[in-house]
Amino acid sequence: QPVLRSDYRPPTYWIENVELEFDLDPRETLVTARIAVRRNSQQPSDTLDLAGENLKLQSVAIDGKRLDGDQYQLRDDGMTLLNLPESCQIETKVLVSPLTNKSLSGLYQTSGNYCTQCEAVGFRRITYFLDRPDVMTTYRVTIRGDKKTCPVMLSNGNRIAAKDLDDGRHEVVWEDPFPKPSYLFALVAGNLKCHRGTFTTRSGRDVALEIWVEPQNIDKCEHALVSLQKSMKWDEDVFGLEYDLDIYMIVAVNDFNMGAMENKGLNVFNSKYVLALPDTATDEDYMLIEAVIAHEYFHNWTGNRVTCRDWFQLTLKEGLTVFRDQQFTADQTSAAVKRIDDVSGLRAGQFVEDSGPMAHPIRPESYISMDNFYTATVYRKGAEIIRMYHTILGAEGFRRGMDLYFQRHDNSAVTCDDFRAAMADANNINFDRFDRWYSQAGTPELTVTESWDAAKSEYALTMTQSYPTLPGGNPGTEDRNPVPLPVRVGLLDAESGEEIEQHSGVVMLDTETETFTFSGLSAKPIASVLRGFSAPVRLRMQRDNEELAFLMANDNDPFNRWDAGQTLATKLLIDAANGLADGRALELSEQFRDAFGRVLSDNSFDEAFKALALTLPRESVLGQEMDVIDPDSLHTARQFYRRRLAECFQSELTSLYNELAADGAYKNDQKSINRRRLKNVVLAYLSVLDVPACISRVSNQFHQADNMTDKQAALSLLANLDVPERDAALAAFYDQYKTDPLVIDKWYAVQALSSRPDTIEHVKQLTSHPDFSVDNPNRVRSLIGAFTQNQVRFHQADGAGYKLLADYVLEIESANPQLAARLVAAFNSYRRFDESRQTQMQDELKRIAEHPGLCKDVHEIVQRALHF
Ligand code: ARG
Ligand code: ZN
Secondary structure (H helix, E strand, C coil): CCEEHHHCCCCCEEEEEEEEEEECCCCCEEEEEEEEEEECCCCCCCCEEEECCCCEEEEEEECCEECCHHHEEEECCEEEECCCCCEEEEEEEEEECHHHCCCCCEEEEECCEEEEECCCCCHHHCCCECCCCCCCEEEEEEEEEECCCCCEEEECCEEEEEEECCCCEEEEEEEEEEEECHHHCCEEEECCEEEEEEEECCCCCEEEEEEEECHHHHHHCHHHHHHHHHHHHHHHHHHCCCCCCCEEEEEEECCCCCCEECCCCEEEEEHHHCCCCCCCCCHHHHHHHHHHHHHHHHCCCECCCEEECCHHHHHHHHHHHHHHHHHHHHHHCCHHHHHHHHHHHHHHHHHHHHCCCCCCCCCCCEECCHHHHCCHHHHHHHHHHHHHHHHHHHHHHHHHHHHHHHHHHCCEEECHHHHHHHHHHHHCCCCHHHHHHHHCCCCCEEEEEEEEECCCCEEEEEEEEECCCCCCCCCCCCCCCCCCEEEEEEEECCCCCCECHHHCEEEEECCCEEEEEECCCCCCCEEEECHHHCCCCEEECCCCHHHHHHHHHHCCCHHHHHHHHHHHHHHHHHHHHHHHHCCCCCCCCHHHHHHHHHHHHCCCCCHHHHHHHCCCCCHHHHHHCCCCECHHHHHHHHHHHHHHHHHHCHHHHHHHHHHHHCCCCCCCCHHHHHHHHHHHHHHHHHHCCCCHHHHHHHHHHHHHCCCHHHHHHHHHHHCCCCCHHHHHHHHHHHHHHCCCHHHHHHHHHHHHCCCCCCHHHHHHHHHCCCCCCCCCHHHHHHHHHHHHHCHHHHCCCCCHHHHHHHHHHHHHCCCCHHHHHHHHHHHHHHHHECHHHHHHHHHHHHHHHCCCCCCHHHHHHHHHHHCC
């Protein structure tokens, strides 16, 4: 049943062009496909397999002659055509039901409008086709629909004709001149309004930019439009890449399984990543919208013009495009803060995935459902691998590699090896060993030890790499070899804290172990290792607290400066949590208190960096460093630290808050955004003090805020408390925003993320709230998904959290397998907990596994977990 990477075979036929006709109807949309095929001379055969799923076949004809039952074989997952000539036209007619399609794959209805999602394998739910990315062809699409309910009908490329029909319907024809794989097909129809803009490319082409949304959202599109214009300009400036059609459309829909989709010329977005006004979207939402718009736009070259040969190559387009959107955001905001945010995300999500049952190489070897492999590993670790080419080659060398990649592969479907070869050939460098990054799973550990030879004035760093063993026997987890690791290093003078410039740079660890020697030093320096997180590894270096505090105060590399503080906090918090089990009393380390105080009073930092430096590592990240995760003592220890820090620095925090809160009316420039970020971190510390003044400060911020960032920040702090202000704020918030689903998602999430002991009861109550619906993925993620991220409450010792999750997975799985599979992955870390929690999670996994007719997406995740 699994699909193997090694099974790749080219298709027996190529498609020369396709004509699609849609007669839209909620329950019975008729899809007519005329596909011109030609035999692949490399793969001679007269049979052709077309994929098809959930289709009601009406007829099939070859060159106009209707086929009888014995000229083709029909299966649940497709049809095989027999005795085909060298070339011919295949015509199929099928019926599909958009209204009842809750999987959000294929053609479906959302808020009464039609839309499609075809990546990875949704096109086969629209018509019989060679639904694989190496089959690229040109599309001509005719859409017929009701004029009243579907005044707007869109597809890829250019609109070439439109006319009214006599039965109250109308017809529009779209043609996309660029050959594309079926996963980039899109159709949208319904009652939508357009926010328009333009962009003139550097060679002078005028591009019409169109953001299509439901009428009530038309005032929330300007930020998305500006983000698109910035992205288009950036890709020209940095990579010399221009847009290639005369029109670029983005459609926002409420029901969407992922963030967005880069369909050629017609992106479909989760409305969360389009719609924004200061009153409804936080600063983080604004930033994410800009980043996702950029991501999908950048796919036009890295994904669409050059696409993947098969789905195992997914990181070819996703890792590369994530890297590109990260660089874009770094240029728009602050590179250091962006890097810290990205690495935090990698550690919290990808590191966990890479050490559990779903561990897989960025280029997986096998899958049951491809949708399960749109993972943090393929995307985020994939982006880190691309970043290493960039680190090794420099910006110019990387650009040379990209230029050669497009020169060689424009308009084709290629592999990760092709990308690696382009990077190597353009720079005359050997990247053979880099292939291991594509075939090995797990996070390498980089152990660094130091030595100082005073007689020779030499300092040396010995670096050793290894992989942790993984049970479970998944492909890519055995027989792993050393990978090339670019390690950015700097040496600091231990007295002055000054950088010793001549020794700063990148060393390459190409083997298991190597010693790097730095000579001509007058005294033992302090090393700053893995600056900028130059390779996706866990760094193991014995450091005493003084050294970490020194780096926190002096490192020139902002990432490592931040990371030193996190490492110090992690050490102390884990120790405190372990101590609780041994009956040791909690105590705030003086060293940490002093270091925290220095950061608080240091005005050389920008506010966003300071906000990060003052934030303790999240409980889920701390958990990774424990032998057995103890969610309760971790939570207790971290809360204790937060409270003690707030007590020690109450007056400093209060005056900083007051200073930042005096900013006045909302502005959305970067400086104001950074200041809000810091203000809300400070407010979070103050909120844990049981002083009435502190609680009313939070409550006042909530009621007086003129923007969603401040409002949501205050609400999420109140949600943790047991005070009347909490209920008042939650009620007021609901009342004010009840007609805006994206804001109500926030209302659900703050309650699901509350640290209150009765959170699970609230979550249960919220599932019967009239606004809760399992059909809307955003809503499910904001309540159930958020709850699974609440480590201390989801892992409640009695297993009530586990039962709740399993119940919802089973409720959702048959309608929306992709969503259910995402949720069930919260059990993947079960081996990291104590025996009682392990057993309870295992029991829920078994209960799910035994569910009759379980969808394959959930089946795959659950089986991997149970066999880990
Ligand atoms: N290519 C999209 C993106 O990264 C993701 C779509 C994946 N969808 C899915 N159902 N697996 O921008
Ligand atoms: Zn993508």
